[in-house]
Amino acid sequence: MMRRFIAYLLIAALVSANFSRLFVYAGFELNRNYIAAHLCENISKPWLHCDGKCYFTKKIKQTEEKEKNDERQSQKNLFQEAFFSKKADIRFYSKVLQVMCVPNRHITLPGVDLPIFQPPQLG
Numbered sequence: 001m002m003r004r005f006i007a008y009l010l011i012a013a014l015v016s017a018n019f020s021r022l023f024v025y026a027g028f029e030l031n032r033n034y035i036a037a038h039l040c041e042n043i044s045k046p047w048l049h050c051d052g053k054c055y056f057t058k059k060i061k062q063t064e065e066k067e068k069n070d071e072r073q074s075q076k077n078l079f080q081e082a083f084f085s086k087k088a089d090i091r092f093y094s095k096v097l098q099v100m101c102v103p104n105r106h107i108t109l110p111g112v113d114l115p116i117f118q119p120p121q122l123g
Helices: 002-018 018-031 032-039 054-080
Strands: none
Touching: 002 018, 018 032, 018 054, 032 054
16 A cells, blocks of 8 residues: 555656646646736736736746756766776786787689679660
8 A cells, every 4th residue: 555655656746847837837727817817917907918928937937947957956966076096007018919820821712704693774
Protein backbone atom coordinates (compact mmCIF):
# COMPACT_ATOMS: atom_id res chain seq x y z
CA MET A 1 0.00 0.00 0.00
CA MET A 2 2.79 2.40 0.90
CA ARG A 3 4.71 1.60 -2.28
CA ARG A 4 1.67 2.34 -4.38
CA PHE A 5 1.16 5.68 -2.64
CA ILE A 6 4.82 6.62 -3.19
CA ALA A 7 4.59 5.57 -6.85
CA TYR A 8 1.53 7.76 -7.39
CA LEU A 9 3.20 10.64 -5.60
CA LEU A 10 6.31 10.38 -7.80
CA ILE A 11 4.22 10.20 -10.96
CA ALA A 12 2.29 13.30 -9.90
CA ALA A 13 5.55 15.14 -9.19
CA LEU A 14 6.95 14.27 -12.62
CA VAL A 15 3.76 15.29 -14.39
CA SER A 16 3.51 18.57 -12.52
CA ALA A 17 7.11 19.44 -13.35
CA ASN A 18 6.69 18.74 -17.06
CA PHE A 19 3.25 20.24 -17.56
CA SER A 20 3.51 23.45 -15.55
CA ARG A 21 2.17 25.58 -18.41
CA LEU A 22 -0.84 23.31 -18.69
CA PHE A 23 -1.60 23.82 -15.00
CA VAL A 24 -1.25 27.60 -15.36
CA TYR A 25 -3.63 27.56 -18.32
CA ALA A 26 -6.12 25.31 -16.52
CA GLY A 27 -6.02 27.55 -13.45
CA PHE A 28 -6.63 30.58 -15.65
CA GLU A 29 -9.58 28.96 -17.41
CA LEU A 30 -11.15 27.81 -14.14
CA ASN A 31 -10.76 31.21 -12.46
CA ARG A 32 -11.24 33.44 -15.50
CA ASN A 33 -14.12 35.50 -14.03
CA TYR A 34 -12.29 36.16 -10.74
CA ILE A 35 -9.05 37.07 -12.54
CA ALA A 36 -10.88 39.42 -14.94
CA ALA A 37 -12.72 41.12 -12.06
CA HIS A 38 -9.94 41.41 -9.46
CA LEU A 39 -6.45 40.64 -10.79
CA CYS A 40 -6.52 42.11 -14.30
CA GLU A 41 -4.13 45.01 -14.85
CA ASN A 42 -6.42 46.62 -17.44
CA ILE A 43 -9.62 46.90 -15.39
CA SER A 44 -9.68 50.64 -16.00
CA LYS A 45 -9.47 50.05 -19.79
CA PRO A 46 -12.53 47.93 -20.70
CA TRP A 47 -12.23 48.74 -24.42
CA LEU A 48 -9.13 46.50 -24.60
CA HIS A 49 -11.25 43.40 -23.81
CA CYS A 50 -8.32 41.96 -21.87
CA ASP A 51 -10.45 39.80 -19.57
CA GLY A 52 -7.41 38.75 -17.55
CA LYS A 53 -5.16 37.79 -20.47
CA CYS A 54 -2.52 40.23 -19.21
CA TYR A 55 -2.41 38.34 -15.92
CA PHE A 56 -2.25 35.04 -17.80
CA THR A 57 0.71 36.15 -19.97
CA LYS A 58 2.52 37.41 -16.88
CA LYS A 59 2.05 34.04 -15.15
CA ILE A 60 3.25 32.18 -18.27
CA LYS A 61 6.40 34.34 -18.38
CA GLN A 62 7.04 33.66 -14.70
CA THR A 63 6.66 29.92 -15.32
CA GLU A 64 9.09 30.03 -18.26
CA GLU A 65 11.63 31.96 -16.19
CA LYS A 66 11.30 29.44 -13.38
CA GLU A 67 11.86 26.56 -15.84
CA LYS A 68 14.95 28.30 -17.25
CA ASN A 69 16.35 28.89 -13.76
CA ASP A 70 15.70 25.27 -12.81
CA GLU A 71 17.47 24.12 -15.97
CA ARG A 72 20.47 26.36 -15.26
CA GLN A 73 20.59 25.08 -11.70
CA SER A 74 20.50 21.47 -12.84
CA GLN A 75 23.32 22.18 -15.31
CA LYS A 76 25.37 23.72 -12.50
CA ASN A 77 24.82 20.60 -10.42
CA LEU A 78 26.21 18.46 -13.24
CA PHE A 79 29.46 20.43 -13.33
CA GLN A 80 32.21 18.83 -11.30
CA GLU A 81 35.69 20.06 -10.67
CA ALA A 82 38.64 17.71 -10.78
CA PHE A 83 40.93 18.02 -7.78
CA PHE A 84 44.20 16.16 -7.61
CA SER A 85 46.02 16.06 -4.31
CA LYS A 86 48.91 13.98 -5.65
CA LYS A 87 51.38 15.30 -8.21
CA ALA A 88 51.06 13.55 -11.54
CA ASP A 89 53.91 11.14 -12.30
CA ILE A 90 54.84 11.48 -15.97
CA ARG A 91 57.38 9.15 -17.57
CA PHE A 92 58.68 9.20 -21.10
CA TYR A 93 59.86 5.99 -22.67
CA SER A 94 62.45 6.10 -25.43
CA LYS A 95 61.45 2.85 -27.06
CA VAL A 96 57.83 3.16 -27.96
CA LEU A 97 57.62 1.05 -31.10
CA GLN A 98 59.05 -2.37 -31.66
CA VAL A 99 60.13 -3.26 -35.17
CA MET A 100 58.85 -6.60 -36.32
CA CYS A 101 60.23 -8.55 -39.25
CA VAL A 102 57.46 -9.51 -41.62
CA PRO A 103 58.27 -12.07 -44.30
CA ASN A 104 58.03 -10.65 -47.79
CA ARG A 105 55.56 -12.87 -49.53
CA HIS A 106 54.26 -11.86 -52.89
CA ILE A 107 50.60 -12.49 -53.47
CA THR A 108 49.76 -13.38 -57.05
CA LEU A 109 46.28 -13.23 -58.41
CA PRO A 110 45.14 -15.86 -60.87
CA GLY A 111 45.84 -14.77 -64.44
CA VAL A 112 42.48 -15.59 -65.96
CA ASP A 113 41.45 -13.42 -68.88
CA LEU A 114 37.74 -12.98 -68.36
CA PRO A 115 35.76 -10.43 -70.33
CA ILE A 116 34.72 -7.41 -68.29
CA PHE A 117 30.99 -7.28 -67.76
CA GLN A 118 29.37 -4.43 -69.63
CA PRO A 119 25.72 -3.55 -69.06
CA PRO A 120 23.50 -3.39 -72.11
CA GLN A 121 23.33 -0.03 -73.81
CA LEU A 122 20.02 1.64 -74.43
CA GLY A 123 18.87 2.71 -77.87
